[in-house]
Structures are given as C-alpha cells and as structure tokens.
Amino acid sequence: MRRFTFFPLIFLFLVFSSCIGFVTETWKPPSTIYESMIVRVYLGKPDTELKVTTNGIFQVFDVNDLMIKKNIDILQLNPFSLKARIRIVPESGIFSYNGSRYRGEISIEPTSNGPIVLNLVPLEKYLLAVVPSEMPNSWPEEALKAQAICARTYVIREMLNKVNQTYDVDVSTTSQVYGGVDKEHPRTTKAVEETEGTLMLYGNEPIHAFFHSNAGGMTEKPENVWGGKSLPYLDHIESEYDKYAPNYxxxxxxxxxxxxxxxxxxxxxxxxxxxxxxxxxxxxxxxxxxxxxxxxxxxxxxxxxxxxxxxxxxxxxxxxxxxxxxxxxxxxGNGHGVGLSQWGAHGMAEDNFNYRKILKHYYPGMELANMVR
Structure with a gap:
C-alpha cells in the first residue's frame, strides 16, 4: 500500500441505528458506488493470446451489456483485436485466468496503452482473498477481524477516490495483496463475515486505513512517507508489541x-x-x-x-x-510504518485486546460504523 490523494467526498452519516457487533453508527455509500459495491481489480496486461476457463459455462457481454456468446466453457481470443470492452460472466461465480482463480467476473478493456484485464468482484467476496493474503490465517481471531476492517475501509476509500478511473486497486502491495480463491481460508472468511460491512470513519468519511508489517516500536505519519497533508488519525503511535515479532x-x-x-x-x-x-x-x-x-x-x-x-x-x-x-x-521494523502494525495487532490480540481496541489504538479518533444500503 502506498500514497494517497484527497478528493472532496459527500456522505450521509446516520446515527443511533441498529447495533451490530457493538458498532452503533451507520454509513450509507454515496450514489457513485451505492448500487453495486463492485471492486474493479487490475489483474494486469494480457498476452496476445488470452485464455479464461471455468468449472461450468460462461456468458459474454459487450460494452452495451448485450450477450454476444453464451454457454461456452473456454474463451480464447486476441485481446488486442478488441475495439470495445467485453465482460465474461461465469455461471459458477469463479473463473481461472493466468494460473489463478478469482470470484466474480472478468472484464477485458481496450485502452490507449493496450488492453487490460480487470476482475469485477463484490466487495465482501474480494475481502475473502485479501485478508489471508495480507495476514497469516493462523493468527488470533481479533487480529484477523482488525485486518478485515482495515482492508474493507481501505478499498472503499479507493473506490470513492477512483470513480472516474479505469480500476480501483491492483493485486500487489501497491494497493493490498489479493491472492484469489486459492488463498481463502475458513478462519479469515469467518473474520470477514463476522465484521461484514464494518468500516472506519473520521469526519463522516472512510479513513485512509494504511497498514504495514511491523512499526519497529512506533508508527509513522503519512506526510513523512508520501508528503501531503497530515491526518489526525494517523500519528506517531507507540506499538510496544512489535518487539516480540520475528521481523522486529x-x-x-x-x-x-x-x-x-x-x-x-x-x-x-x-x-x-x-x-x-x-x-x-x-x-x-x-x-x-x-x-x-x-x-x-x-x-x-x-x-x-x-x-x-x-x-x-x-x-x-x-x-x-x-x-x-x-x-x-x-x-x-518492516514496511512504511503508517497505520496499523500487523505484528502489533497480533501481539495485542494475544494479550486479549479485541479488534475494536486494536483499531482505536492505531487510528485514534476514528469511529467504527456499519455500512447500510
């Protein structure tokens, strides 16, 4: 994960709503992402021969959402020959591309720099593959829940910032690591499901929920790493449990x-x-x-x-x-040092801190909220 930009955002913030998981605030996404909550993940640039498979059948739609192919099980094409976007929808909800399996749909989009491949995946399904890619599935449950909320908040912020761009995130540490279906694990899936819709807010906006491996005892301010403005919820925070980590x-x-x-x-x-x-x-x-x-x-x-x-x-x-x-x-330490220290969260969870206390420690002043649609 790396630098951020600021965009003016207008949100509806509702208070005194239903209590889910001890979180009493609610937040409704703006109309720009409200309807679908689909994450656009950049999978990379294809070769001259692109192959997509599935355990089942595909339907293929053109840029106007008209079906142009149906009931096929393998799609092979030269993506450089495309004049407009196509969307490939697997009936099973899972497809294979470039040696990895992903949930959702695949979109091939011509650009001025050549075609690109995107995975269009519902937000909560996306998180199923992010959390185990960013944090070991054997770690304490409360640390995994904290990671799930960080990942959810981070990608929502990216979705809001990049409404007018081609994609929201990629699969690497440039955004947050997304390993596909084969990285999923029951323990991390449980953490995602038990925090479903929960995110972090500050001033009625989703925060920049940066995280890293180990703060080396104290976290860093984002302006010291990437420049730009300071953020009150990202400060120099003591991270005492880092010293017990193997990468301290x-x-x-x-x-x-x-x-x-x-x-x-x-x-x-x-x-x-x-x-x-x-x-x-x-x-x-x-x-x-x-x-x-x-x-x-x-x-x-x-x-x-x-x-x-x-x-x-x-x-x-x-x-x-x-x-x-x-x-x-x-x-x-290990990493840029901004926001949540993953090894710090591990230590806090082992010392019986719950995910709410972990997150409030690393992002002081933020509020947890439930997303409603």
Missing part, C-alpha cells in the same frame, strides 16, 4: 559495487560514505547524504529507501556504517 530487527549490507550502481544517477562517482543527517520523532531517517569521489548529494529518507529497495532496506528506522566490504545497515 534486521540487518543487511550494500556492497560497494552495488552502492556505485544504485546511486549512479546522483552523479557523485564512486561512493565513499553514506551518512544519516536527520531523524524524526519515530526515529525514522529523514535525510541521508551520500558522499562520492566527485561530490555529495542529500536524499530524503523515503527516496533513499526506494533507491536501495524495500527488500534490502526494510524500514527507515535504521543506522548505517562503512565496513571493509560495504555499508552495513541495522534497523527495526
């Missing part, structure tokens, strides 16, 4: 030859030193200076992490020193 601390090394390659575009020549110049309240690095034989360059912490790579530089809570064969890094 880490170390890695940038070889000298790799450093020269990674920072080649900075134009400072052979890298001689890398220095941390500043940290914020959460002790994450704000500014780095790289010193080379031809000069030096200052780089913002988030940009430095992008250059080095998120796999090697697991978080911005790190120190770095020069050694005989490269630059040794040692740090805490």
């Amino acid at each position: 601390s880490w170390n890695d090394k940038i070889k000298f030859s790799d450093a020269d390659r990674l920072f080649e575009k900075e134009g400072v020549g052979k890298i001689e030193s890398i220095l941390v110049l500043g940290r914020n309240l959460s002790q994450r690095v704000e500014l780095v200076e790289i010193i080379g034989e031809k000069g030096s360059r200052k780089i913002k912490g988030p940009d430095f992490r992008k250059i080095v790579g998120n796999t090697k530089l697991k978080s911005l809570k790190f120190g770095i020193k020069k050694e005989a064969d490269g630059f040794f890094m040692k740090g805490l």
Whole structure:
C-alpha cells in the first residue's frame, strides 16, 4: 500500500441505528458506488493470446451489456483485436485466468496503452482473498477481524477516490495483496463475515486505513512517507508489541559495487560514505547524504529507501556504517510504518485486546460504523 490523494467526498452519516457487533453508527455509500459495491481489480496486461476457463459455462457481454456468446466453457481470443470492452460472466461465480482463480467476473478493456484485464468482484467476496493474503490465517481471531476492517475501509476509500478511473486497486502491495480463491481460508472468511460491512470513519468519511508489517516500536505519519497533508488519525503511535515479532530487527549490507550502481544517477562517482543527517520523532531517517569521489548529494529518507529497495532496506528506522566490504545497515521494523502494525495487532490480540481496541489504538479518533444500503 502506498500514497494517497484527497478528493472532496459527500456522505450521509446516520446515527443511533441498529447495533451490530457493538458498532452503533451507520454509513450509507454515496450514489457513485451505492448500487453495486463492485471492486474493479487490475489483474494486469494480457498476452496476445488470452485464455479464461471455468468449472461450468460462461456468458459474454459487450460494452452495451448485450450477450454476444453464451454457454461456452473456454474463451480464447486476441485481446488486442478488441475495439470495445467485453465482460465474461461465469455461471459458477469463479473463473481461472493466468494460473489463478478469482470470484466474480472478468472484464477485458481496450485502452490507449493496450488492453487490460480487470476482475469485477463484490466487495465482501474480494475481502475473502485479501485478508489471508495480507495476514497469516493462523493468527488470533481479533487480529484477523482488525485486518478485515482495515482492508474493507481501505478499498472503499479507493473506490470513492477512483470513480472516474479505469480500476480501483491492483493485486500487489501497491494497493493490498489479493491472492484469489486459492488463498481463502475458513478462519479469515469467518473474520470477514463476522465484521461484514464494518468500516472506519473520521469526519463522516472512510479513513485512509494504511497498514504495514511491523512499526519497529512506533508508527509513522503519512506526510513523512508520501508528503501531503497530515491526518489526525494517523500519528506517531507507540506499538510496544512489535518487539516480540520475528521481523522486529534486521540487518543487511550494500556492497560497494552495488552502492556505485544504485546511486549512479546522483552523479557523485564512486561512493565513499553514506551518512544519516536527520531523524524524526519515530526515529525514522529523514535525510541521508551520500558522499562520492566527485561530490555529495542529500536524499530524503523515503527516496533513499526506494533507491536501495524495500527488500534490502526494510524500514527507515535504521543506522548505517562503512565496513571493509560495504555499508552495513541495522534497523527495526518492516514496511512504511503508517497505520496499523500487523505484528502489533497480533501481539495485542494475544494479550486479549479485541479488534475494536486494536483499531482505536492505531487510528485514534476514528469511529467504527456499519455500512447500510
């Protein structure tokens, strides 16, 4: 999950409604997404030969929703030959594409950059494959419920922000991981079903429900990661249970030859030193200076992490020193650090905190609400 944009949103917020799961507020989606609550998931760009299968039969509809093929069990076509969108509807509600099975429908849409493949899936069915893709299904029930509500709130916000765009989310950590039917598990399905329709609001709007693996003891403000405005419900929050996680601390090394390659575009020549110049309240690095034989360059912490790579530089809570064969890094946490720490939620759940207390800890000031249609 990464950066966000702000759009003016108008919502109807109803109070003193039915109580479901101890949540008394209700929220009605605006007309832009009210009718269907269908998530448009970007599955990628197809090859010249596209194949879709199902355990049963398909119906195929054109851009005007007129049926153009019926009762077929395999669809093979050249997507680059399409002049307009087609929608493929499996009778079983499940289709196979590119080695994975998905719920809902598949849409192939021509764009100026070539055809794209979308999965059109009802919101709650979408979550069945997101929660186990983002959090181990063996984790405590209350942590899984917290994850389900985070995932639901996140995607609803994306749906509202991207009404006039081609799709809402993709299948990767750029949005939230969506592994399809084969990732589903009874324990995570139970967490989704028992929190059905529950989301987080602030100021009558769904919040930006960012989450990450491990905060390293304290979460981060979004403006320090992606820029933009601060959000009152995303602050520096202590996350004490992170320290019990297997990924709380880490170390890695940038070889000298790799450093020269990674920072080649900075134009400072052979890298001689890398220095941390500043940290914020959460002790994450704000500014780095790289010193080379031809000069030096200052780089913002988030940009430095992008250059080095998120796999090697697991978080911005790190120190770095020069050694005989490269630059040794040692740090805490895993991920951008904004919002819910998944390992923090795991620890809280094991210590008998319920999902409501977990979420209110990581998103202070937010309110839980039930979505009504």
